[in-house]
Amino acid sequence: MNRSFKKKSYWSRRKFIQTSSAVTISSLLAPTLLTGYHLRASGISQPGLPGKHPDMLVLNDRPWNTEAPAHLLDEEVTSMDRLFVRNNGLVPSEIDPEKWTLEISGESAVTTKTFTLAQLKSDFEHYTYQLVLECGGNGRSEFDPPAKGNQWTTGAVGAPKWTGVRLKDVLQRAGLKADAVYIGYYGKDTHLSGDPQKVPISRGVPIKKALEDESLIAWAANGKDLPLMHGYPLRLVFGGWPASTSGKWLSRIVIRNQVHDGAKMQGQSYRVPCKPVAPGSKVADEDMCIIESMPVKSIISYPRTGAIIKKNQILEFHGHAWAGDQSVTKVDSSVDFGNTWHPLELKLPSNPLAWQHWSGKMKFPYPGYHELWVRATDNLGDHQPMVVPGWNPRGYLNNACHRIAIRVE
Amino acid sequence: MNLGLKMLFGVLILAVSCQTREQLNTSIVIESKTAVDSVTGLVIDKNFELVRGQCTACHSAKLVTQNSASREGWEQMIRWMQRDQGLWDLGENEVLILDYLSLHYGPKKKGRRTPLTTIDWYYLQE
Structure with missing residues (x-):
């Protein structure tokens, strides 16, 4: 597949898709959040994230966000204890791999299909690729005026070897209608507010990226089951794109006839101004474009x-x-x-x-x-x-x- | 830009212009206030308990301490959390929280590239 984007734009050669500026209006709060009793003893710093190298830098412990100092990334293939963690929600508490299913649905799916983890492993050919995952905000700490969010330095990147099935093989089992343009994912992580109605993150990629050979539905990294923090038992992996497209704790993929409009696809999340702006400018949502391929x-x-x-x-x-x-x-x-x-x-x-x-x-x-x-x-x-x-x-x-x-x- | 956003920006501009004097008055205090809560890492000063209670109900205090922004920037974060993340109406506490955040976690000038700092020097063996 030809992966070069020919369009030359000011944001280097990254390609963007502009979508409607519809802003999700906040749904009603979970009633418990409105009471003072909900304020639990929290914000407590923990020494480090279990399963991670002790020298990892913890930026945030609720949700978990950790990055590697550059020298920890010296391995050619990144060990999972050194791969950054960027969680948007809370890690799911109950995971039974025997009962885990992945649903393929959406308005542009010919049929809805549901696979167990065992079926995914037995019904499709397996592939292993070393793929770079990098947080779209890697390096954020250097912007002036400062940008809100986790203040990543240089370590929100890594390249483990991922094993799974090709996303395109699984999508084709459900069938793509001619009007399919995008896929979106849903996972089992839960919203920080505790509100079960809210989705912490649901992003995706255009069909072209989804159908690439290296776009995987993965259950293993570096030859072992995915660590819990990295999406056990199932996740997406799209090399070279903001890692937020590589949904963790994957339970559903929707084939869309429009740019996916899940949580953190719209507004200002994982978007940059379509045209360059002066530092500190306010940019309207409709003037923000989705980040696709990451820069060199x-x-x-x-x-x-x-x-x-x-x-x-x-x-x-x-x-x-x-x-x-x-x-x-x-x-x-x-x-x-x-x-x-x-x-x-x-x-x-x-x-x-x-x-x-x-x-x-x-x-x-x-x-x-x-x-x-x-x-x-x-x-x-x-x-x-x-x-x-x-x-x-x-x-x-x-x-x-x-x-x-x-x-x- | 839709009407709601325009109105929000209008309110933000008003809020900033009203706070300039207060920020000038309080900025002198920054130098002497360095006591930090050992549990959360938040600066211990007026309104510390309030910020700890309200902000760490949903997320780690590290999300506060690693960030820096103007009063307007912090207010935008609150609005974003209210719109998308389920944050409640802070009522009369909002002004106090913004006082604390803009005083202790104000913007830091970085320019296009800062010097390398906090270098842990060591002898590299041949």
Whole structure:
């Protein structure tokens, strides 16, 4: 499948779909929320998220949001204890994989089909792909004026190997009507307010993305069942798109004849201004466009920032680069704040939509404080900016170059 | 822009213009108020208990402490939570909550790129 978006727009080459600005008016509150008695002892910080590496940075513990410091992401295939967690709601409390079902329905489904987990595993061919998941808000902490939400730095990204069935194989079992344009997901996580009528998140992707070979309904990551925090027992995985499209605790997929209008598809969520705006601008909902493919980006995963080396000591450094639906064709480094750039060795991805590994080595002839910057370029010629890119109200798509501090003695 | 949003922005602009003097008066206090609640991480000052009670009923205090915004920005977050996330009408507490948030969690100037900070220096072996 041709995955290049030809349209050149100011938001690099990402493609957007503009939809109606209908704002969901808040439904009635659960009555319990209106009483003071509901204010339970909460906001209590926990030392870390169970099942996660102790050095993960906890941004939020209700809902759980954790990210990895860059050096924890040094593995070529990200271990699940180092993969960021971005939950919008509360993790479902009762999960019985024997009784878990996935429904395929919606106005553009020819028939409604329901599969048990066992049927999914037995009726369809299995595929394993290494796929990059990155939060649309990765890097949000750098926007000025600040954008609300979890203040991700550089670690809301990772690339485990996911195993499951192709979404297209399952969708085709239900059948797609000719007017199908989008799919939307529903999961079993619950709304933070406790209101069972409210859906914490229900996003999706256009049919074209849904039908790609690498778009998976996955039950395993790195050869093991999905961890609870990552959607056990079933989730979607769309490599290269905002990870919020990769619904967790997946129980239903709807085939839509319009852009999916579930929770966090509309308003300002996972959208950026369709036209560029000055920092701090207010942007009306109807002028916000859905984020699709993520922009080209890279991290320096070795060494950890703050390395002290000797004059003329050879510094070896490496990391990963990725580019949404595109591939990375070049990675360069600079130790003079962009005056000069030097090409690094770059490997091919293990499969489309996986991240790519790069490496380099260099000597620092002068003592003092230095910064190592790395910049990736994709197959369309886009490369990472050195400054924080276009301001947007929710602080998405910051793909500014990663940099680390080096001191030479 | 629909009428509801226009009206909301109108109210926000009014709210900001009314608060400028108060923000100027209170900004002096920031330097001396650094006591932080060990459980929630929230700054302990006037209206701390109120903010803890109202804000952490639904979400972690970390969602407050990691953010920064102008009074208007915090008010927009409250409106968003009321519209989409089931937050109740804060009544007369809203002004007090906004006083606290805009004082202790006001915007930080970052520009296009900040210097690298809090570097944990270590010797890298060859």
